[in-house]
Amino acid sequence: MRLRRTVLPSPDLLDIALAFGSFGLFTLPVLIRGSGHSPTAAIVVLGLAATVPLSVRRRAPVPVLATVSLVLVGAALADVGFTVFHSNAGPALGIAVLTVADRLPRAVSLRASVAAVGLVTVAEVTAMQVHPATGQNAIQLVLAVPAWLVGYAFHTRRQAERRLRSETQERAREAERRVRAEERVRVSADVHDIVSHTLSMIAVRSGVARMVLEQRPEEALAALSAIETASRGALDELRAVLQSLRDAPGDPLRTAGALAAGPAVERPTLAHLRSLVGNLRDDGYPITLALSEKAGAPPPVEESAYRVVQEALTNVVRHAGRVATSVEVAGDPEGLSISVLNAAPAGGSPGAGPGSGHGLTGMRDRVALYEGTVAAGPCPDGGYAVRVHFPARPVNRTAPADRAEGKRRG
Incomplete structure (x- = not known):
């Protein structure tokens, strides 16, 4: 019909x-x-x-x-x-x-x-x-007074509607500015985490390859292979981050760019922490992982949790070296809790020295998007601890890319 x-x-x-x-x-x-x-x-x-x-x-x-x-x-x-x-x-x-x-x-x-x-x-x-x-x-005088009052009422109503539309548009623009700011925070944090972690691993493995190149060429070859794998993985992750910045579905530029970039890269989750910790163990870092079976959260929160652990372990590699480190991820009715603790480095820090603080700043900004908390600082025994908590209440402010992904899946 x-x-x-x-x-x-x-x-x-x-x-x-x-x-x-x-x-x-x-x-x-x-x-x-x-x-x-x-x-x-x-x-x-x-x-x-x-x-x-x-x-x-x-x-x-x-x-x-x-x-x-x-x-x-x-x-x-x-x-x-x-x-x-x-x-x-x-x-x-x-x-x-x-x-x-x-x-x-x-x-x-x-x-x-x-x-x-x-x-x-x-x-x-x-x-x-x-x-x-x-x-x-003089009846015209009597007729004109209510007519003016009715007209003025119409005028007042139209002015109120105009102000309401203006305020609604301003709120929409403000929401868009806030979304763009959140997107910049998310993208900058993702790029920092990916590049920082990958370059740290490449630096460590290239140093190992240089030291054992002549005596143990097979170990040097394994280190170079690990560098290649890490580099490709980082490029794939960066491609996924940049792909999330493209326009909405249906845009021919987006479609062409997506086809040129190749298949979409899987976003990291809590399950990917095992491979992250496993790669560091293969490089000689004594890291233990306790991942609770009850640990779970919406996909955007799990990705942020993965990035938090990745940044914390990158700081351990850069500033503490091969020290005993524990990673605990637990879920409870109150939310998702993450704890990364490393022991004090023996004989001073062999890493890159004090950092710029951008990693912790990006970590706090990332967690703040989901109204979580971050506590980071030295321990009494000389080690360092990073504790993060994501609340269990519904997330109101997810990243724009995650909202777009949800719409596409819906």
Whole structure:
């Protein structure tokens, strides 16, 4: 079944219908039943002059009000009745006053309305004295007051709706700016973690290859193979991060870029921690992993948890060396808890020395996106501890790429 779309008439057509409807309801009956004491030509001319301007009332509210007022003044002084009521009472002046109050600011519309209605009232009061037999009155004053109040109510409502739309658009722009800021935080943290971890591993393994190249070439070959694997893995992860920055699905540029980049790379989860820790163990780092079976969280949180552990272990490699390190990941009703503790390095730190702090800053920014907490600092025994907690309540602010991925899957 086909649905028909309802097409509303334009405001100009409505105003034209209003103008001719006013003439037909209030002036035409006078012509049909007889013109009385007024000439027929005068009734027709004044009736049209008072109603036809209503067809352009939205475009020129003040000229329409002035025209209608002058017509009523002339009719009152000439003692011409072109409506079925005394004093030519009809909708023309009321509609003109309502339109002015609706379309113009309050002060302007009030001045224009008071001037027009005052002029008509003075003319009608004068006509009462000049033509007492016609029974004229100042009813236009009574009709104009509620008309202005109704028009001003329409004007106030439209202004409120305009402000509401403006505020809604501003909130949307602010939300977009916040999303972009969160995206920058996420991407910068991802790039830092991937590059920092991979380069640290490459530095360690290349050093091993250089030292054993002549005595144990097979071990050097294994180190070079590990460097190649780590480099390819880092490139794949960077490709996944950059691919998340592309436009929405359906964009031909995105589709072409995705085809050129190859298949999508799996986002890391808590399960990938085993391979992360296993690779470090193969390089001689005594790391233990305790991953609880109850540990679980939404995919964006699991990816952030993986990045946190990756950054913490990278700091261990760079600043502590091959020291005993424990990684514990546990889940409970309150959320997901992560703890990375390493022992004090023997004989001073063999690593790269004090860091810049960008890793911990990025870690805190990443966890803050999910309203989590980070506690990092030295231990009394000389080691270092990083403890992170992701709350179990629903995540309200996920990364934009994760929201887009959820929409695609939905």
